[in-house]
Amino acid sequence: GQQVMQIPQYQHVQEGEDFTTYCNSSTTLSNIQWYKQRPGGHPVFLIQLVKSGEVKKQKRLTFQFGEAKKNSSLHITATQTTDVGTYFCAGRRNNNDMRFGAGSRLTVKP
Amino acid sequence: EPEVTQTPSHQVTQMGQEVILHCVPISNHLYFYWYRQILGQKVEFLVSFYNNEISEKSEIFDDQFSVERPDGSNFTLKIRSTKLEDSAMYFCASSSAETQYFGPGTRLLVL
Numbered sequence: 001g002q003q004v005m006q007i008p009q010y011q012h013v014q015e016g017e018d019f020t021t022y023c024n025s026s027t028t029l030s031n032i033q034w035y036k037q038r039p040g041g042h043p044v045f046l047i048q049l050v051k052s053g054e055v056k057k058q059k060r061l062t063f064q065f066g067e068a069k070k071n072s073s074l075h076i077t078a079t080q081t082t083d084v085g086t087y088f089c090a091g092r093r094n095n096n097d098m099r100f101g102a103g104s105r106l107t108v109k110p
Numbered sequence: 111e112p113e114v115t116q117t118p119s120h121q122v123t124q125m126g127q128e129v130i131l132h133c134v135p136i137s138n139h140l141y142f143y144w145y146r147q148i149l150g151q152k153v154e155f156l157v158s159f160y161n162n163e164i165s166e167k168s169e170i171f172d173d174q175f176s177v178e179r180p181d182g183s184n185f186t187l188k189i190r191s192t193k194l195e196d197s198a199m200y201f202c203a204s205s206s207a208e209t210q211y212f213g214p215g216t217r218l219l220v221l
Contacts, residue, residue: 031208035153042201042212043153088153097166098210100145100153 004091006101014109019076021104023089030094032065032072037103038085046074046087081108112136114213116202122219126191131216133185133202142185143203143210144177146170153201159185192220 003026013019023032031050035043047056049065049072056063060083062075072091076083086103115134123129135142144156157167159177176188185204189196197220203210 033208033210035212037153042215045209045211048208090153097158097168098143098155100155102152 004089004099004101006089006104008104009102010105010107012107012109013079015081016078019079019083019106020073021087021089021106022071022073023091023101024071025091025099026070027093028069029091030069031092032069033090033092033098034063034072034074035088035090035100036085037088041085043088076106079106079108081110084108114202114204114211116200116213116216118216119214120217120219122221123192125194125220129189129192129218131187131189131200131202131218133187133204133213134183135185135202135204136206136211137183139204139206139211141165141205141210142177142179143205144187145201145203145212146198147201147215148198156187189218192218194220196220 006023011019031048033048034046036046037043047063052069053067054065060077064073072089074087086105088103089101090098092098117132142159145153147153155168157171157177158165174190178186199215199217201215202213
């Protein structure tokens with residue numbers, strides 16, 4: 001079945017440092033979504049990537065979708081304490097079925 | 111801003127008992143989902159629902175699980191005979207297109 005692998009599992013950074021999380025799928029995806037889950041909260045949609053090689057930016061967050069539509073990354077520039085949480089990618093094939101990665105838990109030391 | 115609501119926020123039950131988790135999706139949304147998240151682990155897809163029927167389900171969603179949209183606004187997840195390993199946070203989500211909006215979750219504890 002479809003697998004979505006995500007690394008790193010945990011990352012602890014000093015405020016101001018950058019952070020990147022990577023997702024890899026075993027199958028080609030129709031799209032990939034990114035979610036953020038704060039401790040004790042629920043997943044909140046951040047963005048969707050659809051096109052091969054697509055790059056989207058949201059302020060300090062940069063999202064990329066690989067050329068083969070099998071991998072994706074989220075890069076946060078100059079982390080802030082408000083960035084703390086777990087970032088999940090979720091890949092979808094050509095149906096309604098979405099598979100989440102294991103998540104990358106980011107902690108930021110002020 | 112419209113949001114997905116879920117009740118109860120917490121549920122404690124005895125192993126073997128039936129539980130029903132309730133969700134009210136965003137009113138103009140057409141797609142509905144249930145996910146679960148075991149404490150500290152990833153979000154796992156259970157089932158998607160569209161046009162009054164299941165459109166996709168995962169291997170987790172076995173015969174012990176069922177979903178229903180009984181009255182056009184609620185979307186329920188029933189676990190017929192709970193097991194210890196069903197203890198998790200259960201999230202409902204709804205969407206009109208691609209973006210899924212998650213509810214706050216129901217934390218289920220099976221003793």
